Every structure is written in C-alpha cells, then in structure tokens.
Amino acid sequence: QVQLVQSGAEVKKPGASVKVSCKTSGYIFTDYSIHWVRQAPGQRLEWMGWVNGVTGNTVYSQKFQDRVTMTRDTSASAAYMELSSLTSEDTALYYCARVLSGTGYYDSWGRGTLVIVSS
C-alpha cells in the first residue's frame, strides 16, 4: 500500500535549520510530485512548495522562497525539505503529501513531523 513515512520530531534553536525526510513506498515515485504543507498550532494548513519527482524541479511559496530547499532522491523514493533561519513562528507540524502529475490534490499524506523552535 502507499506509504509516506516522515522523520521524527525535531527541537531546534532559533536561527538553526531543520531537514525533514519523507520516504515513500507502494507506488512509482516519479509519477508524482511531493508537496510540503505545514500546520502551526491553531492555524490553517499552509502550503510551502513542491518538488517534481521526475525532474527535481521545485516551486516554492513566496513566503518561504528565501529559506526553503526541497529535494528528492529517486533511488531512495524519498523527498526532503530543509528550512533555515528558524524562528518560533516555524513551530508546526510539517506534512509531505503526494500529487499525481496532471492533478493537484493530495491523495496521500505522511503523518507529519513536529518541529519545535525554542531557545
């Protein structure tokens, strides 16, 4: 079955970086892109960007453009999201989700990675 397994929770200090992984299985990795969506406490879901499974091309939200990097490793069927210059406002649950090429909706999600930014 389709699985998106994310890395474990992280606690970071302000100014640090965090890298979250999303390891997939049960489907052809390159048929999909991987999107990253975060959910801060009490806030709505917030889209951060995506990485194309085939090309590795990325599209980022302007909000995160300067400090986010999304990559993928086709040999490992995995995607990664690195966010730098963390502040307390980055404390959130970070989800990866897959999107079939030509669509746009998220038909499978990881369980989320909690990132806490605290001094």
Next chain:
Amino acid sequence: DIVMTQSPDSLAVSLGERATIDCKSSQIILDSSNNKTSLAWYQQRPGQPPNLLIYWASTRESGVPDRFSGSGSGTDFTLTISSLQAEDVAVYYCHQYSTVPRTFGQGTKVEIK
C-alpha cells in the same frame, strides 16, 4: 493569492442529520487544461493527517462513504454529509489547487449535537 473562506467555523449536528459546509474562493478556480474546478475537500480527525474526500469539486475519492458529496462551481462550493456518523467528527478543509500558492480554507469543526 486566492483566499478560501469556509463557513461556518464550527457546527454541531445530531447523529443521522445533514451537515453542510460552505467554501468560497476569492477567484474562479478552473483548470484551463481540462475545464474542471480545482477544488478538493479533506477530513482531518484529531491527531491524524488530512484525508482526501472530494476532488475536482465533486468527485468522491475511492473508499470514501457516499454520504459525503461535493458540489458547486465558480467561486462557491459545498461539502455535504448526508447523514452524520460518529466517526465524522473532524475538521474539514477546502483546498484550491488551481494556482500557486496553493491555499486552504480555515477549517470547519464538525461535532455531534
């Protein structure tokens, strides 16, 4: 950015009764390549990731009970739960995937009355 606004923020419905959630987009969210409306609905139960219910505004995802239906066009959309069950207690989100940045509604919390 396209703003997605849901109403109400929360609602309490008796078991077996109908629940209706509205979602309004600030712009038309049409995919010009296929002339379909780029709107999805997700259910998020406590402690779980969102789960896809509806896409292209009205297409039910495989495995989703048929008591869930989506409707609407242009900028106004509705998610209907025809007969609320206990397991439907959750937060529901609409989502537009027409343009970048992708955006979500603020969520509607559904509870049992």
